[in-house]
Amino acid sequence: MVKMATSSMEYPSSALRYGLLSIKPIPYEEIVKVKGIKFKTTGIRFEPEKQFDKYEDFIDFRYYQIFERMPLPEAFSLEKTRQHFVETAIKTFNEDKELQNELEKKETSLLGFVSFLRNRFESRVSEYYEIEANRFLHSNLPLSFFSQIAMVLNTYQKYLSLIKRVVRRCEMLSGLPGIRNRFGATERQLKEMKQVLSPLIDKMDSCLRELHALKLYVILWSAKDIDEVDHPEFLDITKLDQAYFLEYFNSYTTQLRNMRRMIYDVSKDFDPEIFSREIASSNTTTVLLSKLLSSDIE
Amino acid sequence: MVLSDVLGQNKSRMDKFKNDVKNHGISCLVSKTVQKECEDKIKRTTDFLGNTLKDVLVAYLEGIRGPTRDLTSAKPSNNDLRIIEEAFLTINQSAREFDLFSDPFQAIEEWIVTSLDSEVTKMSKVSLSDFVQRLTATVLKETTRLLSDFETLVELEGDYVMKSSEIPDPVALGNLLAIGIHQLDAAHISSVKSHVGHKGQNAIFITFDYRSILLKGAEITQAGGIVCCDPIYGLSHIR
Numbered sequence: 001m002v003k004m005a006t007s008s009m010e011y012p013s014s015a016l017r018y019g020l021l022s023i024k025p026i027p028y029e030e031i032v033k034v035k036g037i038k039f040k041t042t043g044i045r046f047e048p049e050k051q052f053d054k055y056e057d058f059i060d061f062r063y064y065q066i067f068e069r070m071p072l073p074e075a076f077s078l079e080k081t082r083q084h085f086v087e088t089a090i091k092t093f094n095e096d097k098e099l100q101n102e103l104e105k106k107e108t109s110l111l112g113f114v115s116f117l118r119n120r121f122e123s124r125v126s127e128y129y130e131i132e133a134n135r136f137l138h139s140n141l142p143l144s145f146f147s148q149i150a151m152v153l154n155t156y157q158k159y160l161s162l163i164k165r166v167v168r169r170c171e172m173l174s175g176l177p178g179i180r181n182r183f184g185a186t187e188r189q190l191k192e193m194k195q196v197l198s199p200l201i202d203k204m205d206s207c208l209r210e211l212h213a214l215k216l217y218v219i220l221w222s223a224k225d226i227d228e229v230d231h232p233e234f235l236d237i238t239k240l241d242q243a244y245f246l247e248y249f250n251s252y253t254t255q256l257r258n259m260r261r262m263i264y265d266v267s268k269d270f271d272p273e274i275f276s277r278e279i280a281s282s283n284t285t286t287v288l289l290s291k292l293l294s295s296d297i298e
Numbered sequence: 299m300v301l302s303d304v305l306g307q308n309k310s311r312m313d314k315f316k317n318d319v320k321n322h323g324i325s326c327l328v329s330k331t332v333q334k335e336c337e338d339k340i341k342r343t344t345d346f347l348g349n350t351l352k353d354v355l356v357a358y359l360e361g362i363r364g365p366t367r368d369l370t371s372a373k374p375s376n377n378d379l380r381i382i383e384e385a386f387l388t389i390n391q392s393a394r395e396f397d398l399f400s401d402p403f404q405a406i407e408e409w410i411v412t413s414l415d416s417e418v419t420k421m422s423k424v425s426l427s428d429f430v431q432r433l434t435a436t437v438l439k440e441t442t443r444l445l446s447d448f449e450t451l452v453e454l455e456g457d458y459v460m461k462s463s464e465i466p467d468p469v470a471l472g473n474l475l476a477i478g479i480h481q482l483d484a485a486h487i488s489s490v491k492s493h494v495g496h497k498g499q500n501a502i503f504i505t506f507d508y509r510s511i512l513l514k515g516a517e518i519t520q521a522g523g524i525v526c527c528d529p530i531y532g533l534s535h536i537r
Contacts, residue, residue, distance in 0.1 A: 126435070133434035136348060137356065137427075143348025143434075144341040147441040154442040257453075264454045275450045278443040281306025284409060285440040290305045291405035292343045 014058045016163065017201050019103060019113050021194055024049040025186045044186050045108055059089045066213045071244060075225050084226055085216070114167045118160040128153050139235035141218070148249075151256060152211055158263050158274050159204055165270040166196050200262060207259045210252040217248050299529060300328055300459060301336045302506055304447045308529075315504070315529035319458045322533060327462035327501075328452050329489035335482050336448060344441050350406050351434055358385035359426055369427035374417045378426065382411060467491035473521040483510055490524050500536050504529045 023046040031038050067082050093099075102116045129150060136146045170193035174186040222235045237245075267274040279286055303312050319326050358381050361367045386407045410433070417429055424432070450456040466488035474484035490503045502525045505511050511518065515526050525535050 126439075129435040129439050130431055132438055133431045136434060136438075137352065137431060142345045143351075143437070144344040144441075146348075147344050147438050147445065150438045150442045151445060154446050260449065261454065264450070264456065275454070275456055277304075277447055277450075279304060279306065279440075279447050281309075283440070284412065285436050286305065286444075288347075288405050288409045289343065289440060289444060290307060292347065292402050293301060293305065293339060294307075295402040295405075297339075297342050297346045297402055 014055060015099060015103065015117065016114075016197075017205075018048075020110060020163075020167065020197055021201060022049045023047065023110075023190070025183065025190060027183050043108075044183060046110065055093055056086075056090055059093075060086050062209065062212075063089075065209060066216060070213065070217060070220075071241070073221055076220060080226060081220070081229075084229070088230070109171075110167050111164070111171050114160070114164045118164055121156065121160055125153055125157065135235060138233070139222075139237070141235055141237050145249075148253060148256075149211070149215070152207065154278075155207075155256060155260055155263065156204075158267070159200070159259075161274050162263055162267050162270060163197065163200065165267075165274075166193055169193075169270065196266065200266060203255075203259050203262050207252070207255040210248070210255045214248040214252045217244065299505055300332065300452055301339065301448065304444065304451060308506055311506075311528065311530045315532060316458055318533040322537075324533070324536065326459050327464075327493065328459050329462045329464055329486060331466065331482065331485040331489055333452050333461070335486070336452075340441070340444060340448065344437070346402065347406065347437055348434075350403065351430065351437070354385050354389055355382070355410060355433075356430055358382065359430070369430065370425050372426045373423045374414055374426055374429055376418055379411060379414060379418065382407070382414065462489065462493060464489045464492040464496065467495060470522040470524070474518065477514075477517050477521045479514070479518065479521075480510055483507070484522075487511075487518060487522055487524050487526065491522060494524075502527060502532060502535045504532050 025044045026047050027042065027044055029040060029042050032041055033039075063082050063086050067078060072078060072081060098120070102113055105112060132146045132150045136143055170189045174182070174189040176185075179185045218235055218240065219229055219232050221239045221241075223229045223232045264275055281287075281290070299312075302308055318324060356369070359367070359369055359372075359378060362385075386403060390401060390403045413433060414429070417423060451459055452461065455461060466485045468488075470488035470491040471484050474487060475481065479487070487503050490501050493499070494501050503511075504527055506528065508528075511526050512528060518524065518526050527535055
């Protein structure tokens with residue numbers, strides 16, 4: 001049975017958009033007591049800039065976008081299939097109390113919020129690779145297909161590293177000692193941060209949407225009925241229309257390439273090390289790949 | 299050469315070459331044909347490895363003869379190493395009669411046996427199906443790193459390499475094919491000829507491929523008008 005864990009990969013762009021783009025700084029004052037003596041402290045917290053679309057609306061629209069162009073097998077009704085995935089996604093999100101707590105906490109530290117998302121992703125990334133490995137072992141699709149799918153994990157690591165850098169710079173520059181108008185500085189830095197992050201988040205959104213569409217196309221056409229889509233027995237390339245499959249695959253890889261190009265370009269100003277070499281020539285799997293690439297495999 | 303560099307092969311030669319590029323302002327260009335060949339090679343290698351994992355490792359561990367074993371409940375044992383021994387003896391008998399070293403299966407065999415051997419000796423063992431899944435995940439992780447590094451070097455021009463849009467010079471291509479140079483190699487070399495024609499600059503083709511190209515260097519220069527050499531001699535040819 002193929003593992004179909006819905007990962008936090010499937011809703012991070014909305015969390016980052018909500019947590020970093022739709023916010024405004026609000027100055028506050030509060031009285032704190034230290035050893036019985038009252039002190040007045042001032043600070044800046046972040047609140048939603050406008051009435052943000054609910055997650056339910058976002059996810060509903062996301063699946064509408066995916067299914068409006070996807071051909072479905074006869075055994076599937078469009079409405080029921082869409083509803084199934086929307087409900088599953090909302091249920092997963094609602095059960096993710098950890099994320100919801102962090103979304104609350106981001107009022108005081110944007111960097112803390114991004115660090116949480118990044119650390120959580122890093123702690124789960126091996127599991128995500130294993131999920132793709134499991135899908136390969138229960139399919140007749142080539143491993144190179146899954147390595148292209150897994151490229152999004154490599155890309156997402158770079159993406160979160162870059163976002164963290166951008167947010168850190170914003171927090172650092174608005175908190176420099178000697179700034180007279182701290183609120184004005186925060187407003188200015190936040191505006192600059194949003195200008196950098198907005199296109200990145202938009203592009204990652206498109207990339208993840210295309211990836212999700214590709215995966216759903218493969219799963220839906222491999223499954224017998226709606227009950228099997230969460231745990232398909234086998235991903236079967238022979239059941240796929242090659243023209244559609246190629247269209248979905250090319251659409252995803254194009255978005256991925258554009259995304260990586262954008263991360264690379266932006267990282268030059270924030271952290272060029274994000275694209276430093278990853279291959280370690282002493283690693284036993286690298287040695288294996290070196291040997292295979294040097295031999296004549298036809 | 300670019301793939302070799304990404305994988306950290308021929309390091310001292312590549313270091314010398316990169317210093318030459320840096321210190322003498324040499325342009326190091328990669329043609330579309332080279333980029334495509336490298337990408338195809340990574341894809342072929344990944345699929346070869348995937349097929350071996352599924353069609354050899356899983357198939358033999360499940361049992362090629364008799365009833366199928368459920369790998370989700372079976373734990374790795376010494377006997378599984380004997381099964382792997384039998385598997386690799388059977389699938390590639392003919393290649394082994396001649397040359398063990400150049401046989402791609404032997405590299406995979408070594409890698410699997412080393413990993414399985416380490417699993418067998420552990421006190422707390424995972425199931426065989428989890429073991430295979432982890433091996434596959436390791437391959438996926440490593441190939442994404444390889445793809446990422448290759449893309450950074452070539453597509454994103456993140457180091458000493460720049461992309462070239464030159465297409466093969468048809469006359470040079472025909473001449474090289476006529477002397478028996480492989481189609482892809484001939485296309486790469488004749489792209490250099492196009493570059494020389496369009497840019498009017500001296501240019502050479504560098505590679506670590508001694509067998510197919512460098513040992514036929516004199517013939518290639520005569521037929522295609524392009525010098526081919528090992529990267530460490532590159533500077534000496536264009537100085």
